[in-house]
Amino acid sequence: MALGANSMRCGEFRTSYRQDSTIFPTPMSRNFAIAGVLLLMVSPVFLQPYHLNILIQIGYMGIAALGLNILVGFSGQISLGHAAFFGFGAFASAWINSSFGIPVILAIPLAGVLTTAVGMIVGIPAARIKGLYLAIATLAAQYILEDFFNRAVWFTGGSAGSLANPLSLFGYQMTTDTRYFYVVLAFVVVMYLLGTNLIRSRDGRALVALRDHYLSAEIMGINLTKYRILAFGISSFYAGVGGALFAHYLGYVSAESFTILLSIQFLGMIIIGGLGSIMGTLMGTAFMVLLPEVMEGGVGVIADFMPGIEQGLAYIKEMAIGLAIVLFLIFEPEGLAHRWQLTKAYWKLYPFSY
Amino acid sequence: MAEGRNDDVILAAEGLELAFGGVKALRDVTMSVSRGQVASIIGPNGAGKTSLLNCISGRYKPQRGRIRFDGRDVSGFKPNKRGALGLGRTFQNLALFNHMTVLDNIMVGRHHLLKNNFITGSVYWFTGAQREELDHRKEVEDIIDFLEITHIRKAKAGTLSYGLRKRVELARAVALKPKLLLLDEPMAGMNHEEKEDMARYILDLNEEWGLTVVMIEHDMGVVMDISHRVTVLDFGEKIAEGSPDDVMGNPRVMEAYLGEDTNAAAGDDNGRGTAAS
Numbered sequence: 001m002a003l004g005a006n007s008m009r010c011g012e013f014r015t016s017y018r019q020d021s022t023i024f025p026t027p028m029s030r031n032f033a034i035a036g037v038l039l040l041m042v043s044p045v046f047l048q049p050y051h052l053n054i055l056i057q058i059g060y061m062g063i064a065a066l067g068l069n070i071l072v073g074f075s076g077q078i079s080l081g082h083a084a085f086f087g088f089g090a091f092a093s094a095w096i097n098s099s100f101g102i103p104v105i106l107a108i109p110l111a112g113v114l115t116t117a118v119g120m121i122v123g124i125p126a127a128r129i130k131g132l133y134l135a136i137a138t139l140a141a142q143y144i145l146e147d148f149f150n151r152a153v154w155f156t157g158g159s160a161g162s163l164a165n166p167l168s169l170f171g172y173q174m175t176t177d178t179r180y181f182y183v184v185l186a187f188v189v190v191m192y193l194l195g196t197n198l199i200r201s202r203d204g205r206a207l208v209a210l211r212d213h214y215l216s217a218e219i220m221g222i223n224l225t226k227y228r229i230l231a232f233g234i235s236s237f238y239a240g241v242g243g244a245l246f247a248h249y250l251g252y253v254s255a256e257s258f259t260i261l262l263s264i265q266f267l268g269m270i271i272i273g274g275l276g277s278i279m280g281t282l283m284g285t286a287f288m289v290l291l292p293e294v295m296e297g298g299v300g301v302i303a304d305f306m307p308g309i310e311q312g313l314a315y316i317k318e319m320a321i322g323l324a325i326v327l328f329l330i331f332e333p334e335g336l337a338h339r340w341q342l343t344k345a346y347w348k349l350y351p352f353s354y
Numbered sequence: 355m356a357e358g359r360n361d362d363v364i365l366a367a368e369g370l371e372l373a374f375g376g377v378k379a380l381r382d383v384t385m386s387v388s389r390g391q392v393a394s395i396i397g398p399n400g401a402g403k404t405s406l407l408n409c410i411s412g413r414y415k416p417q418r419g420r421i422r423f424d425g426r427d428v429s430g431f432k433p434n435k436r437g438a439l440g441l442g443r444t445f446q447n448l449a450l451f452n453h454m455t456v457l458d459n460i461m462v463g464r465h466h467l468l469k470n471n472f473i474t475g476s477v478y479w480f481t482g483a484q485r486e487e488l489d490h491r492k493e494v495e496d497i498i499d500f501l502e503i504t505h506i507r508k509a510k511a512g513t514l515s516y517g518l519r520k521r522v523e524l525a526r527a528v529a530l531k532p533k534l535l536l537l538d539e540p541m542a543g544m545n546h547e548e549k550e551d552m553a554r555y556i557l558d559l560n561e562e563w564g565l566t567v568v569m570i571e572h573d574m575g576v577v578m579d580i581s582h583r584v585t586v587l588d589f590g591e592k593i594a595e596g597s598p599d600d601v602m603g604n605p606r607v608m609e610a611y612l613g614e615d616t617n618a619a620a621g622d623d624n625g626r627g628t629a630a631s
Contacts, residue, residue, distance in 0.1 A: 017491045018484075194476040201475030201483050202468040205454070209462045212451035219411055220530065221437035221466035234472060276453070 009348060023196050040185055044178040052177040054289060059184035060245040062285040063191045065269040066278065067238025072267070073275035074199060075231035076211025077126055078135045081142035082239055082266045085122075087149060087258030089115045089240030090247035091156045094164035104167040104248055108187075112240035118145075119236020120229050127225040142260055149255035161254030164247040180249055187245055188282075191238060196278050198234070207231055208276075268321065272328045274335025283336040291324060292317040363422075364389045364534055364566050370409055370419035372402075372590075379405040380416065381590045387534070387583070392560050392567045394577045396601075397587035398610055403570045404446060406587065407536050410568075411443045412436045424533055438466035442532030444523040446539045446570070452512030456503060456522050457494070459511050463529030464490045494529055501525045501555060517548045524555065528563070535559065537569035541576060549573065553580055578602065586610065 014020045024030035044052060068082045093111035097104050122141040126134055149156045156162055167174040167183060174180045198204040206227050209217040218224050247253045265288060273284020295317050303309050309316075332339055365387040372380040379402045387393045395403045408414040410421060412433035420429045428436055442463075451459050468490060470483035478484050498507055501521050506514060511522055520540060527535055540556065541549045553576050559565045571577050577584060578598040586594040586601055588610040594601050601607055 017488045017495075021487065021491070197478035197483075198472060198476045201478060201487060202465060202470050203472040203475050205458055205462050206465055208454055208458070209451050209465075212453055213449050215413070216445060216449035216451070217462070218433045219413075219437050219443055220462050220526070221434050222462075223432075223434045230472065 021200065023193075023200075037185070037189060041182070044181055049177045052181050054293060056177065056181055056184050056249060058282075058286050058289045059181075059188045060242045060249065061266075061269070061289060062188060062242075062282045063245065064239045064242030065266050065273070065285045066191060066195050066281045067235040067242070068266045069270045069273070069275065069277070069281045070195065070198070070207070070238065071231050071235035073270055073277065073281075074204065074211065075207035075227070077228065077231055078131070079138040079232070079235065080135050080260065080263050080267075081122065081138040081140075081145065082235070083258045083260065083262035084142045084145035085115050085119055085236045085239035086243040086246070086262065086266075087253075087255065088118055088145060088236075089243030090164070090253045090258075091149065091162060091243075092240065093244030094162050094247050094253055095155050097165055098163070104165060105169055108167075108241060108244040108248070111244040112237045115240025115243070116233045116237040119239070120233040122236075123229040123232025126228040126232060139260070142263060146255060146258065149258065156253070156255060159255065161252055164251055164253055166251060167248045174248075184245055184249070187241065191241060192278060192282070195238070199278065203227070203230070211276075265321070268325050270335075271325060272335055274337030277335060277337035279340070280335045280337025283340070287324070287336065288321065291320055295320050362388050364424055365410065365568065366422040367406070367410060368420045368422070370406065370416045370421070372405055372409060372414055372416045378590050380409065383419075383587070383590070383592050385585050385592065385595065387566060387568055389566055390560070390564065391582045392556065392569070392580055393583045393585065394581040395568065395570045395585045395587060396572070396574075396577055400589075401587040401610075402590040403587055404538055405590075407443070407538055407568070407570060411441060411536055437530060440531065440533035441536065442527035442530040442534070443536035444520075444527050444538060444540060446542065448516075448519050448523060450511040450519055450523055450526070452510065454511060455508050456511055456514070456525075457491075457498070457507045459522055460494050460497060460525050460529045461487075461490065463526045464494065467531060497525050497528050500558070501528075517544055520544070520552070521555075524552075528559065528565075532565060534566045534568065537567060537571075539570050539572065541571060541573055549576060556580060 008014075009026065012026060022030070024033060040055070043055070047055075064082065064086045067085075068079065071077055071079055071082075089111045092114045093104070093107045096102050096110050096114075097107040102110065122138065125137040129137060150159055152158070167180070169183070172179065174183050199208070206217070206222045207230075209220065209222060210224065210227050210231075214224055243258075269284040269288045270281055271284070272287050273282070274280025296313065299309055299313050299316060328335065363386050367383060367385050370380050370383045372378070383402070383406060385393075385395075385406075395406060397403050405414060409416045409419075410423075412428075412431060412435075416429075420427055422428065423436065423439060423441060426439070428439065428441075431439070451462065454462070468486060470481065470486055474481035475483045498504055501524060503518065503521055503525060506518060506522075511519065514522065524537070524540065527537075537556070541552050544552065556567055556569070557580055560567050569581075581598060584594075584596065584598050584601045585592060586604070586607050588606075593606045593610060594604040596604075
């Protein structure tokens, strides 16, 4: 067997199955992750609101993208309607909070549950159809939900949009970027832990089995219909929570934010990050959120030599995203996560890589 | 049919008829397997062996006939339900979950025995899901140990060699804790040594683990050596059944296999030029 990503480091001994089934392969990698979270916790001290804003975006988009990755990457189905679920979560949270007076911190997970229900209804066709046909069915869901956002005035405020109250916790209003950053960080950590656990337990394995070989999965006792629809439900839960966080961050939700373009962007995130990789999802989201910002900076520099290029900024951003997806599909179809694995494997064996 | 439960017979297929359009894959096939047996199904290519196995495991729905498994009529059950009742199987063409590790592949076999779900599994540490997973891991490791695939347990199934994949498939089916194991050509494409190993595993599973085995196999040496009972199919019909020795001496079997018109047996002579060994 080839050495590399699978081989254990020297000095690493596992003496129990518990040690062999941890989220992070080594104590070292776990400590690094904890250190990363701690670093993020102190980061508001030295980051500007602009950077925090980007981090918050990565946070709520990352949660929604994880949902899509569970659906597309892990269970092998496809959805072109993820933005609609994201939007549904946003409206639902605002609605639950303002109509029933339920505190925002509870409204967010409740919005997730509500979105789950919608997702499972949309997922019903998945029990019967696959591949491109399913993609079209979810595309229909995207448009139906968009239309619903525009018409259901009681729920979304119609074309005027609806206001989402800020999140308040222990008497603190999470209105500033710094405060809200901690909320999003907590949600990201919790949701990513939940996602990781899901994948390493029974139902997560069932989803992956479904993706790899649905016929033998069925022989192994897995109910295909149930798990296909469940995949949509779980995926929508993450989308709903992500959307709710988005709503209470902006304070205002409008139907125009949740078009098919956003759905495609979510797909781009998980493709660039790596289908079927939890950490890859976060990497891909960061990449997709940062790319336009970096472009903006880059254009700013070039503009010194080529005046007038600022006018094309919007186009350059769009083109960069398209180009990034194409380049990834060609050179790294398994995404940033795979590249990261290769890098780690390289250093594991350095300098004797053979 | 009366609910007369016969504890000796674990699997009974009665009058199975399966047709794909005009092609009759199975014609009135009846067979039964007793608990603790190793039963083999043989026959030339296209005889309907895999179709029969697919009917038993639920992939195909026969147009007529019933299947009773472990005292229950399972004819209307979907494959997943039959699996959960204790009907494990392997496939002729490998059907592993290629992107999962060997360990995860085998753990999928535990699906119907595990109780944690997407909620309790997600919160892992607080609902006993972790303990449950680890308990099952222990049992799965026994299977891995038995089939001698310890060295590859963390490898992705898709990267393994053919012989090893066959073994992993067997492990996955055994993880289901089946009462009856259906093996579709477990030794196809293996070299002599691998065949011997596989025969040993099947015998051990039968004798030590107490599994009833139904297998399709082309290697006559293996079939004759390890099976208690052999069923012969040809053109969707059962042409012989009995102990290996009986079947070997049966003129219709010889005809089906060698294509000779020895005893001018059948009335239809539409060129049964099938030869297989």
